[in-house]
Amino acid sequence: MDGTNWSALAKELDLYGSAPTAQLLTPSECRDLTALYEKPELFRTTVDMARHRFGSGEYRYFTHDLPAPVAALRAALYPHLLPIARDWAARLDRHSPWPDDLDEWLARCHAAGQARSAQILLRYGEGDWNALHRDVFGESVFPLQVVIGLDEYGTDYTGGEFLMVEQRPRAQSRATATPLQQGHGLVFTTRDRPVRTKRGWSAGAMRHGVSTVRSGRRHALGLVFHDAS
Numbered sequence: 338m339d340g341t342n343w344s345a346l347a348k349e350l351d352l353y354g355s356a357p358t359a360q361l362l363t364p365s366e367c368r369d370l371t372a373l374y375e376k377p378e379l380f381r382t383t384v385d386m387a388r389h390r391f392g393s394g395e396y397r398y399f400t401h402d403l404p405a406p407v408a409a410l411r412a413a414l415y416p417h418l419l420p421i422a423r424d425w426a427a428r429l430d431r432h433s434p435w436p437d438d439l440d441e442w443l444a445r446c447h448a449a450g451q452a453r454s455a456q457i458l459l460r461y462g463e464g465d466w467n468a469l470h471r472d473v474f475g476e477s478v479f480p481l482q483v484v485i486g487l488d489e490y491g492t493d494y495t496g497g498e499f500l501m502v503e504q505r506p507r508a509q510s511r512a513t514a515t516p517l518q519q520g521h522g523l524v525f526t527t528r529d530r531p532v533r534t535k536r537g538w539s540a541g542a543m544r545h546g547v548s549t550v551r552s553g554r555r556h557a558l559g560l561v562f563h564d565a566s
Contacts, residue, residue, distance in 0.1 A: 486517030
């Protein structure tokens, strides 16, 4: 966590809507988290992406009784992301409802009817992919989230790059593709980011997804800072 230059990360987020962190997990910790996928008692539900026409692959939502490394990562990242979220809200002239304490913010989500855990462990095999989407889940939204690669790109799997697509007014969409490095996080916007225009700041709509996995198996941990309805 300490190796991340958060000022530089914030600038990259402004430009592209996503930005990598320094290493957050060791390879051993990544393998331990991947192994949790085989323990269904840790999860509240499993989603077959093809069945719902979300793409192809599978992911599982953790219960609120999060494994200690997952809870620790989310708690450690929130204070670093909070100033960026507040700055974005100010530029877009939006309300900034997020308190300093993550647990207090989650309690507000629950009071608003968003009481289900949204922390995700994802698994993709050869030929799997994730359609472009947003993880909004309700009215209470934190504007940033984090995905952490758990396998070694280019060795454990190929393809499967993280995609971000910016919908630009009166112009063609712009896409970026980022390979997830094992143990490293990628911070990205939940739904939009501030974009400077001739009239000031406007919200640049963005969606994210995953390109087709060409070989191997890809696991990732998704950290969301609001709960689901």
